[in-house]
Amino acid sequence: MSRRDVRDSAFKLVFEQLLRDDDIQELYEIAEEIDEITVNDEVKQLVDGTLVHAEELDSIIGNYSKSRKLSRISKLNHAILRIALYECIYDENTPMSAAISEAVKLAMTYTYKEDASFINGVLGAFSRDRGEAENA
Numbered sequence: 001m002s003r004r005d006v007r008d009s010a011f012k013l014v015f016e017q018l019l020r021d022d023d024i025q026e027l028y029e030i031a032e033e034i035d036e037i038t039v040n041d042e043v044k045q046l047v048d049g050t051l052v053h054a055e056e057l058d059s060i061i062g063n064y065s066k067s068r069k070l071s072r073i074s075k076l077n078h079a080i081l082r083i084a085l086y087e088c089i090y091d092e093n094t095p096m097s098a099a100i101s102e103a104v105k106l107a108m109t110y111t112y113k114e115d116a117s118f119i120n121g122v123l124g125a126f127s128r129d130r131g132e133a134e135n136a
Contacts, residue, residue, distance in 0.1 A: 001038060003094075004102065007083065009038045010046040011106055015079035017051065024051060050086040057085045064122045077115050080106050084123055088130070096127050 084103035107116035
């Protein structure tokens with residue numbers, strides 16, 4: 001399974017959890033039953049990590065979203081941003097530029113063109129600030 005496929009499955013599960021607020025274990029079971037979303041150890045690691053750090057990630061999203069309050073960001077965009085930020089901060093095997101690029105590709109697949117620009121803007125601002133902090 002490619003990293004892109006892992007990310008796509010994780011996105012669908014994080015989105016579903018945001019939408020329904022169900023227990024993630026229950027969502028894993030449902031996904032395995034309907035066999036439309038791949039659930040393996042890599043997917044679970046990305047989903048679980050994203051959910052464990054959800055409060056921190058949401059705070060970052062809120063800080064970098066200048067045009068929309070967190071409550072006004074669509075659940076699709078919210079899920080994409082959470083996963084991308086989790087990868088940027090906690091996944092040492094994923095370069096920040098790759099996480100951002102993949103987030104934009106997810107947005108282009110599942111959301112509107114304007115949403116892809118919004119996601120790129122939020123993640124780009126985070127990346128610039130992160131780079132400046134690491135170079136200081």
